[in-house]
Amino acid sequence: MVNVNLEDVKKAKEVLKSIVKETPLQESKTLSDRIGANVYYKCENLQKTGSFKIRGACNKIANLTDEEKSHGVIASSAGNHAQGVALGAKMTGIKSTIVMPETAPLAKVTATKGYGAEVVLNGLVYDDAYAKAVEIQKETGATFLHPFNDKYVIAGQGTIGLEIFEQLDGKVDTILCPVGGGGIIAGIAIAAKGLNPNVKIIGVQTDNIPSMKESKVNGKVTTAFKGATIADGIAVKTPGDTTFDIINELVDEIITVSEEEIARGILFLMEYQKVVAEGAGAVTTAALLSGKYKPQQGENLVCVISGGNIDVNTFYRIIGTGLAAEGRRYSFSATMTDKPGGFLELISIISKSDANILNANQTRLSSGGAIGKQVAEFIVETFDHDHIERLKDEMNAAGFEIQDLK
Template identity: 35%
Template sequence: MPQSYIKRILDARVYDVAIETPVDAVPLLSKRLKNTVLLKREDLQPVFSFKLRGAYNKMIKLSQEELDRGVVAASAGNHAQGLALSAMRLGVKATIVMPKTTPQIKINAVRARGGKVVLHGDTYDEASAFAKKLVEEKGMVYVHPYDDPDVIAGQGTVGMEILRQVTGPLDAVFVPVGGGGLAAGVAAYIKYVRPEVKVIAVEPEDAACLKLAMEKQRRAILPEVGIFADGVAVGQIGKETFRVLRKTIDGVITATTDEICAAIKDIFDDTRSIAEPAGALALAGLKKYVEENGCEGQTLLAIDSGANTNFDRLRYISERTEIGEQREAILSVTIPEKAGSFKKFCSALGKRNITEFNYRFSDQHDAQIFVGVAVAEGGADRLELVDSLEKQGYSVLDMTDNEMATLHIRHMVGGHRPAVVKNELLYRFQFPERPGALMNFLTKLGNRWNISLFHYRNHGAAYGRVLVALEASKAERKEIEPFLDKLAYRYSEESDNEAYNLFLS
């Protein structure tokens, strides 16, 4: 029974290597959600993840003979770092089998702590099968990342700290789930000590092994597992963890990749720290819980479980965040193919910030533009924007929820110059990025030359960058650059650029 874990958790040896992490208030998000939102900061552990607790608690319970044989584990990274640090502290050899998809930052961290890394397979389950093979062949002791009572008890100390730190009202605790070790330990403790507090498990939509097991009332294997949140990319919930969880949790919520990305930004905005996808998963679930239940005035806590992510993933995370928060509308709009149409369309948007603007000349009657516009969170403002444009006579297609459009088409709008376009010159501009900057640029450019190509993307940088193709006769060419000089924007001609000649001209 889950009650059997209470003594295990109270007796757990974790503070030889782990710290008691703080519970931080997140005032910006709390105000937005109209609830008191708290974060349990497990990302502040020495290995930037809670996994250190369970790994050390398991190892400290091994006999000397077992320690002498060395330990082996399969891990997507965080358990690996916890085990490597624990092994180094105890003077034990540790071999870690990691999926080939593991972020390099986690691989390097394991090696830095003396662990031997073996890369095998694309998922945790494939790595786990290989690690168990090493146990049979070399006699090492397998330290499971989640499906072990001592590991679960070590992770359960997170729940013990939460109840010690939050002595006032606490309505619900949101816990990320991969194999279920953290959730099982936290749920077992909290539901025993304060049964009125809800414990909600949160999984990625594309790796929801606990949700599947709860629906079937038995453990089952997912046909495939998404790896964006690599720390929880598990195809089957643990046997022991499921035994505990089915009796203790109050529900399971799943979160999309975009919702996880939005939660990463929320954590950054309030704490100036960057959570890994699995680390922000619980907060993504908390936000969805508030939206679905319409609750206000409650105290809700999410466990920020880790901060081990590759820096280069931030580009993708940032790109998806605005969509995850529903703060960017992606629209296809038909405008007249005539001078001044761009400027008129920008005026139709009012004071809204344009995040993206893509166009390539197609025919002499209509122009199809791909535009991103900042909108208020929630979706209502987006609908209002579309309605407003349609009332002004524009044909609008809302593609915000179109996965192909947001992932691919936005980067492919363009193509070669149609035969009807003659004497095209390509220029690249840079101007100070501020509200209304794009409109100001178009106003200064005026209607003197026809625009046959236009690309703009606001990346939040100090300077906006625009690629523009202008149609100009040979006689007009000598007038263009003196005119552009008067605009006082930094520019360069790119008509001879090989990329333009290969793909756009």
């Protein structure tokens, strides 16, 4: 039974009108031409605190009683809800404590502290932080602010849906939205389906933590965790029961994307859209680039970029992964006969193929200790996967033993 409706979302919009930004809706000509749909990006990465989470957090805080505010607030978060709660609490003049996973990006931890919150680190994923927050809440009596399984939080996130419809004059066919615990997609689904029941709502999760997808398949809340993810903002093992009920009723489909596909999405957004997105914010792009979601020709398709709070060091590593996935960076080892001119011959082949050497490391003996052999490891810039295959063919034809490196 859905306990949040379109009127709740409209009330939230009134509450938030002087607090949050109306974020831009940007068309992507490159992606539109590539997939044959009219693709627009809802840029919540440009929202205050760098993510949509401030909408739900501030709507919830605005609806607290004076008694609840007097005890201060506590929240658990992978990072973005943390910043929304911290800023909302600071604006309201109340104390906030935030429990975050130890794996939360340093940028998110630092930003949360910068908004005046006390930060406690615990566990590897959101669920671990949540357990610790519940423990602290019992000890202190602070008011707990759930990041997604809450009526006011869901309504606050739903204001994104209202803005999308206003910005496209109601001409919306499909909305692709990241899914973790389910707060943002539940809110957007309520708003969008309330305005037009025919709008398709598609959720996107990571392959590594497909909790809402499996919940929808099983018809009940299901815990799922297969490994860590670069999409830390949606790293939720167990979704909420409230959000699940809404999603089960209103969301048309949930698909999943791989870590490599997410990295490609981040790279695409930076290179072609000039947008910095965190992993969770790039999953919708990943769904389109990978072909996991195939739109109808000419439809108006909105991809929600949920946030842009990505650690610079993480960003650097992800870009490398994305370049490799695109065939624009290739790492390999070459075993050759230990003779004068062998290494120079290999470099000459690479140069003539128009590949650019980024790194080269030569050893005297192969790892197996074979007499008269040496191994060199390279990282080179290439144009695409076809270019890599041509380069490998040329090196193999010259007698070099080539092995791909991760």
